[in-house]
Every structure is written in C-alpha cells, then in structure tokens.
Amino acid sequence: MSIAGRPTLPARVAAPLRLQVVELLREALAAGEYSPGQRLxxxxxxxxxxxxxxVVREALRHLEAEGLVQMVANQGPVVATLTPDEAAQLFEVRGALExxxxxxxxxxxxxxQKRALxxxxxxxxxxxxxxVLADVLVSKDEFYAVLMDGAGNTFINTMLRTIHARVQQLRHLSLGAPGRYHDSVRELRVIVAAIESGDADGARRACVEHVRQAADAALSRLTPTV
Incomplete structure (x- = not known):
C-alpha cells in the first residue's frame, strides 16, 4: 500500500524497518531516482x-558502508559518485568474481540449483x-543471488554482494542502452546453458563476456564529470 503516493512498508515483512528502508532506497538509487552527488x-x-x-539515519549509515552514500562536510548524506575510471575498475572486479x-x-x-537458475x-x-526497469532490476538481483548460491563459496557471495550494491548505480545506464535488454538476455542464456551442461570454462567465459558488455554499455553513457 501507499499513502499519498508514497511507498510504505508492509507490516507482514519481518525484517527491521532499517533494512526495509535500505532496500527501498537502494532500489531508488539503482533506478536513477536520485542523481550522483544529490543530497539525501x-x-x-x-x-x-x-x-x-x-530509522533513516541508520539506513543511510548502512548504505554509506556499501559505498552508495557519502557523508559530505556541511552538506550531509549525498548519493555517491563514480568516475568513469572507478566504474571501469568496479566492472573489472565484478567480471573476475562472476x-x-x-x-x-x-x-x-x-x-x-540449476533448475532454480x-x-x-x-x-x-x-x-x-x-x-519495467524496477522489475528488471529485481529479477536480475534474484538471478545473481541464485548464481552465487550455486557457486557454493561464501567468500564469492560476500564480495559479489558488495560489488553488486555499487554496480546498481550503473545498471540504469547499461540497461538503458539501445538493444541492451535483448543482448543481456542472450548473454544470460549462454551462461545458464553452460552451467547446466557442466561446462566450467564456457560458464566462466560467458560470465566475463556478459560483464564486459554491461561495462561497455554503462561506460559509454557515463559522462566524465560523474
């Protein structure tokens, strides 16, 4: 439900309010509702x-730890910014981990696990x-959650979750590129097919290619001033 057009938190959700706000705000940042550098x-x-x-302050501290929010003197919390070079480095690490x-x-x-994938x-x-971009982001988050679970490595899981939290800021750029939806689905199909057949090398190469294509799409739309 919502009040006066505002998203409200469902009472049935057992997670603490802080975590619910963290998730909603993270989704808003990923969807580009707040611009890099914008005060929160x-x-x-x-x-x-x-x-x-x-609750808001606790949520902002949580997102600051993830790198999505920065605390600026005399200004307070703002949406974190990524330079093109930082974004490229982020995608490089993401590609290796995925x-x-x-x-x-x-x-x-x-x-x-393969059926779940x-x-x-x-x-x-x-x-x-x-x-619908919001639904696309949710579905991709679930895909990556299943991928990490199937990897069976707690450390990969932990590190990728941190990387994905930062990459969320760039997904509305990469997914907004012409034809990216179609290409992304095609790339994910190759990943899934390789995993289902037990082709470890093929799965590795397909994951690298998927991240490379996402990086190219995002970086081409990321201005040098961001």
Missing part, C-alpha cells in the same frame, strides 16, 4: 518511507519483455 534530505526520506529520523562464480556453479552446482532466467526474460 532526512526529512524528505522520513516522509517518503513514513519512518522516523532514527567468472569464478559461474565456473564454480558449473563444477559443483546441484540439479536443484533456469527459473530465475525465465523471470528475467519476462521482466525485460514487459520493460
């Missing part, structure tokens, strides 16, 4: 999410066919 006013966020100032995740999944993923791919395909 506590009063506005309290009104938007219908929570206390304490390649290892795909390779590991192909080597030791269970049949059940196929189902997650179908969700991505449906979301991209509908064309």
């Amino acid at each position: 006013g506590e009063r506005e966020l309290c009104e938007r999410f219908d929570v206390s100032r304490t 390649a290892l995740a795909g390779e590991s999944f192909a080597l030791r993923g269970t049949a059940k 196929r189902a997650a791919l179908v969700d991505v395909e449906e979301a991209m066919a509908a064309g």
Whole structure:
C-alpha cells in the first residue's frame, strides 16, 4: 500500500524497518531516482518511507558502508559518485568474481540449483519483455543471488554482494542502452546453458563476456564529470 503516493512498508515483512528502508532506497538509487552527488534530505526520506529520523539515519549509515552514500562536510548524506575510471575498475572486479562464480556453479552446482537458475532466467526474460526497469532490476538481483548460491563459496557471495550494491548505480545506464535488454538476455542464456551442461570454462567465459558488455554499455553513457 501507499499513502499519498508514497511507498510504505508492509507490516507482514519481518525484517527491521532499517533494512526495509535500505532496500527501498537502494532500489531508488539503482533506478536513477536520485542523481550522483544529490543530497539525501532526512526529512524528505522520513516522509517518503513514513519512518522516523532514527530509522533513516541508520539506513543511510548502512548504505554509506556499501559505498552508495557519502557523508559530505556541511552538506550531509549525498548519493555517491563514480568516475568513469572507478566504474571501469568496479566492472573489472565484478567480471573476475562472476567468472569464478559461474565456473564454480558449473563444477559443483546441484540439479536443484540449476533448475532454480533456469527459473530465475525465465523471470528475467519476462521482466525485460514487459520493460519495467524496477522489475528488471529485481529479477536480475534474484538471478545473481541464485548464481552465487550455486557457486557454493561464501567468500564469492560476500564480495559479489558488495560489488553488486555499487554496480546498481550503473545498471540504469547499461540497461538503458539501445538493444541492451535483448543482448543481456542472450548473454544470460549462454551462461545458464553452460552451467547446466557442466561446462566450467564456457560458464566462466560467458560470465566475463556478459560483464564486459554491461561495462561497455554503462561506460559509454557515463559522462566524465560523474
């Protein structure tokens, strides 16, 4: 439900309010609702999410630890900025980790995990066919969650979650590139097919290619001043 057009937090969700606000704000940042460098006013966020100032401050501290928010002297919390060079470095690390995740999944993923990955791919395909960016981002997050689970490596999981939190800022750029939805689905299909067949090298190469294409799309739309 919402109040006066504002997203509200469902009472049935058991997670602490802070984590609910973190997730909603993270989604807003990923969707480009707030520009890099834009100030995040506590009063506005309290009104938007219908929570206390304490909850908002806790959520902002959480996002600061993820690198999505920066605290600026005499200004307060602002949306973190990424230079093109920083973004390129981020994609470089993401490519290496996802390649290892795909390779590991192909080597030791269970049949059940592979079915879950196929189902997650179908969700991505449906979301991209509908064309709603927020739904696309959610479906891709789920796809990567299944990919990391299948890798069976806690450290890959932890590091990739941190990287993905930063990459979220760039996804609305990469996915907004002409034809990117179609290309992204094609790339994910190659990854899934390689993992399902147990082709570890193929899965690794497919993951590297997917991240490379995403990086090219995002960096081509990232201005030098960002």
